[in-house]
Amino acid sequence: xxxxxxxxxxxxxxxxxxTQVDHQRAVFAEELALxxxxxxxxxxxxxRTYGKLNQARSNAVMVCHALTGDQYLAEQNPVTGKPGWWxxxxxxxxxxxxxxxxxxxxxxxxxxxxxxxxxxxxxDAEGRGMGRPWGTDFPNVTVRDMVxxxxxxxxxxxxxxxxxxxxxxxxGMQALQWAACYPDSVFACVPIATAAHHSAQNIxxxxxxRAAIHADPDYKGGRYWEDGRVxxxxxxxxxxxxxxxYLSEEALQRKFGRRLRGAQTLTLLEDVFEVQSYLRYQGSxxxxxxxxxxxxxxxxxxxxxxxxxxHGGNLANAFAGTATRFFVAxxxxxxxxxxxxxxxxxxxxxxxxxxxxxxxxxxxxxxxxFLLEEPEFHRALGGFLSGCAARLGV
Amino acid sequence: xxxxxxPIQYVAKNMRLDLRLIAEMVTPGARVLDIGCGxxxxxxxxxxxxxxxxxxxxxxMAEVTEAVANGLAVIHGDAxxxxxxxxxxxxxxxxxxRTLQAVERPREVLRQMLRIGRHAIVSFPNFGHWQVRWxxxxxxxxxxxxxxxxxxxxxxxxxxxxIRDFFDLCALEGYVVEQxxxxxxxxxxxPWRRSARLANLFGEQALFLLRRG
Numbered sequence: 001x002x003x004x005x006x007x008x009x010x011x012x013x014x015x016x017x018x019t020q021v022d023h024q025r026a027v028f029a030e031e032l033a034l035x036x037x038x039x040x041x042x043x044x045x046x047x048r049t050y051g052k053l054n055q056a057r058s059n060a061v062m063v064c065h066a067l068t069g070d071q072y073l074a075e076q077n078p079v080t081g082k083p084g085w086w087x088x089x090x091x092x093x094x095x096x097x098x099x100x101x102x103x104x105x106x107x108x109x110x111x112x113x114x115x116x117x118x119x120x121x122x123x124d125a126e127g128r129g130m131g132r133p134w135g136t137d138f139p140n141v142t143v144r145d146m147v148x149x150x151x152x153x154x155x156x157x158x159x160x161x162x163x164x165x166x167x168x169x170x171x172g173m174q175a176l177q178w179a180a181c182y183p184d185s186v187f188a189c190v191p192i193a194t195a196a197h198h199s200a201q202n203i204x205x206x207x208x209x210r211a212a213i214h215a216d217p218d219y220k221g222g223r224y225w226e227d228g229r230v231x232x233x234x235x236x237x238x239x240x241x242x243x244x245x246y247l248s249e250e251a252l253q254r255k256f257g258r259r260l261r262g263a264q265t266l267t268l269l270e271d272v273f274e275v276q277s278y279l280r281y282q283g284s285x286x287x288x289x290x291x292x293x294x295x296x297x298x299x300x301x302x303x304x305x306x307x308x309x310x311h312g313g314n315l316a317n318a319f320a321g322t323a324t325r326f327f328v329a330x331x332x333x334x335x336x337x338x339x340x341x342x343x344x345x346x347x348x349x350x351x352x353x354x355x356x357x358x359x360x361x362x363x364x365x366x367x368x369x370f371l372l373e374e375p376e377f378h379r380a381l382g383g384f385l386s387g388c389a390a391r392l393g394v
Numbered sequence: 395x396x397x398x399x400x401p402i403q404y405v406a407k408n409m410r411l412d413l414r415l416i417a418e419m420v421t422p423g424a425r426v427l428d429i430g431c432g433x434x435x436x437x438x439x440x441x442x443x444x445x446x447x448x449x450x451x452x453x454x455m456a457e458v459t460e461a462v463a464n465g466l467a468v469i470h471g472d473a474x475x476x477x478x479x480x481x482x483x484x485x486x487x488x489x490x491x492r493t494l495q496a497v498e499r500p501r502e503v504l505r506q507m508l509r510i511g512r513h514a515i516v517s518f519p520n521f522g523h524w525q526v527r528w529x530x531x532x533x534x535x536x537x538x539x540x541x542x543x544x545x546x547x548x549x550x551x552x553x554x555x556x557i558r559d560f561f562d563l564c565a566l567e568g569y570v571v572e573q574x575x576x577x578x579x580x581x582x583x584x585p586w587r588r589s590a591r592l593a594n595l596f597g598e599q600a601l602f603l604l605r606r607g
Contacts, residue, residue: 327462343471346469346471347476350469350479350480351479351480353480353481353484355447355467356467356469357458357461357462357466357467357468357469358458358468359455359458359462359470360455361459362455376455376456379463380459380462380463382463383462383465384462384465387465387466390465
């Protein structure tokens with residue numbers, strides 16, 4: 001492992017703090033009380049919207065992003081220059097039809113794309129700027145805190161009830177927390193490829209990523225921002241490990257197998273497997289767009305998640321008496337949040353007598369399937385939302 | 395047997411005939427769970443014509459996808475494993491059509507149906523039909539008929555029963571048979587309603603409406 005780590009570092013150009021972009025933001029002066037007991041006196045949400053809010057304000061759909069996603073859902077990302085991460089799902093005539101719905105996507109609390117987080121300027125108890133980033137002084141946040149902040153944004157936009165909250169992975173956890181915390185504000189909830197708690201295995205993989213960041217000398221106890229460096233090596237290893245969990249064994253085999261880069265057979269000299277070079281590339285591009293302290297903050301938030309524990313140890317209690325309609329979706333080869341986790345959610349919803357649909361989609365793409373071309377999934381998602389919209393007269 | 399339910403008044407188009415017979419047993423506005431609901435034809439029918447709160451369970455991914463894409467509340471699951479998670483009396487009717495013979499534990503599935511529902515509606519192909527008996531008697535081989543058309547080594551029907559067997563199970567479990575009928579393969583009602591023995595000989599399909607005793 002060490003030998004391999006040396007290579008990407010050598011390949012990386014010196015990493016400067018990443019592109020400064022002016023994100024669209026809503027700033028809130030009313031404090032946000034967090035689960036950890038700390039309050040943020042002043043906080044901001046960076047967000048994007050697509051489509052138009054109708055007169056009745058009944059067509060709003062909140063999309064929640066995953067761990068390393070952001071608010072640039074369906075347009076070119078200003079930092080990476082790549083298309084929006086869900087542009088295959090969100091757009092005119094797509095399952096999340098921007099001709100019909102008003103779609104909101106916000107960068108999560110603790111993120112690094114404009115929402116209050118470790119990379120943003122630290123504020124004191126009165127909300128005054130302190131001229132330095134939060135860094136590791138940023139309080140521990142939870143998925144529920146993320147959702148509380150999003151609720152402020154939704155109210156700020158003049159929306160009382162969302163037609164739907166939709167999200168995959170960490171986004172699905174937020175969708176579940178939306179339905180649990182604000183049942184009257186969520187007509188429909190679509191948790192995709194997700195879980196209602198982090199398993200020991202989930203926490204273990206996150207810890208490997210965090211350990212890699214902590215072990216990077218450039219991390220400097222989290223104060224790397226002082227000299228403008230970033231812990232690129234540690235962060236890229238964290239990304240590489242995480243990336244493996246996003247893919248299935250079948251997908252890795254199909255995409256890379258044992259193929260070598262620029263060679264037909266092993267020479268036992270400088271051989272590079274294609275899967276190696278792919279992971280290195282994933283790691284090296286990630287460090288140019290993501291903040292290490294944000295990575296630590298958000299992975300911790302997912303590890304803290306246990307919705308059942310917040311409701312007396314029974315997940316069904318979180319949804320007791322809910323009128324929200326649910327569509328739970330999982331993918332057959334997802335081993336990060338396997339179908340058993342989705343089934344657990346579905347059974348809790350059944351126990352709460354909730355209106356729930358559930359499909360396990362057969363695919364070889366693993367966890368990442370929720371981001372990729374999965375026509376059956378897209379059809380079900382579009383149809384489910386359309387049915388909900390019809391009930392609300394949208 | 396008391397026949398407290400209204401007689402069949404109309405037949406919906408574009409729906410399997412036995413599903414139409416089932417739909418006739420459901421009262422308006424009822425909460426219904428259809429186990430093995432396929433693409434949700436019965437759910438859609440009950441929702442639009444009876445104002446029912448209709449939900450389904452289906453094992454086949456393509457069928458569930460179709461149902462969900464049509465805005466129906468269907469979960470990808472099966473009768474043997476998913477019923478235990480519903481609360482008591484969550485539904486007015488729990489429907490199991492042409493599936494009882496294919497579940498692993500039919501007796502347990504019926505128990506769960508009548509735990510989570512006030513009524514159970516069960517339809518199944520009748521293994522006591524004369525053609526089945528005749529083929530087994532004369533050829534000495536597993537019967538192949540219009541209803542039982544898969545060879546024994548690949549049929550999903552692991553628990554076939556006859557109409558009389560089903561009556562016995564209901565008696566054993568203390569279930570009240572509120573209504574029953576035998577039908578031909580197309581779901582048309584057959585005229586042997588007074589005699590279970592005749593129905594068992596000439597009925598290709600059976601349909602029962604049960605409640606707990």
